[in-house]
Amino acid sequence: MRARVVYESMFGNTRAVAEAVADGLREYGEVEVLDVAVAAHTHRTPVDLLVVGGPTHAFGLSRPRTRADAASKTDSPICVEIGVREWLAEEPNPDRGVRAAAFGTKAASPKWLPGSAARGVGRRLRRSGYELVDAPVDFFVGGLEGPLLTGELHRARAWGHDLAQRESTRLSRQG
Numbered sequence: 001m002r003a004r005v006v007y008e009s010m011f012g013n014t015r016a017v018a019e020a021v022a023d024g025l026r027e028y029g030e031v032e033v034l035d036v037a038v039a040a041h042t043h044r045t046p047v048d049l050l051v052v053g054g055p056t057h058a059f060g061l062s063r064p065r066t067r068a069d070a071a072s073k074t075d076s077p078i079c080v081e082i083g084v085r086e087w088l089a090e091e092p093n094p095d096r097g098v099r100a101a102a103f104g105t106k107a108a109s110p111k112w113l114p115g116s117a118a119r120g121v122g123r124r125l126r127r128s129g130y131e132l133v134d135a136p137v138d139f140f141v142g143g144l145e146g147p148l149l150t151g152e153l154h155r156a157r158a159w160g161h162d163l164a165q166r167e168s169t170r171l172s173r174q175g
Helices: 013-028 064-071 084-090 117-128 152-174
Strands: 002-007 030-035 049-055 099-107 137-141
Touching: 002 013, 002 084, 013 030, 013 049, 013 099, 013 137, 013 152, 049 084, 049 117, 049 152, 084 117, 099 117, 099 152, 117 137, 137 152
Parallel strands: 002 030, 002 049, 049 099, 099 137
Antiparallel strands: none
């Protein structure tokens, strides 16, 4: 199985989740992990599974304005021009049989805070023609900038492992 994990990260939390998901996928195949700014300029090689994730900003996927706001709060370099939203709008339709999964990071509190980048990614993947292998999944951070809550990286690794196991089984049945 060949998989690609594409992520957008502002404070490092979504990147850490992407790497943990990739670790879970690696037991079953080859995995490429790309920041969305790199993915936008990288030749697209065929994969069996595309996993895409981003941080929840203003109740959904980030926009240039929300990325600029995040950039003002950190010394880390943040690409303001492109995020998962823009990349998915430009990403060509999937090759036949390519399936996808969506994840996001989101503040754990306040509990009532609505919105999910994971759901937005999932909707855009389906509209582009991907079949989702699982419901979009949120991983939680403490506060708007993190850190990830205890156990979230373990949960991300386990989710990646589960995705890979199911897809590997499906691909082996196809012959």
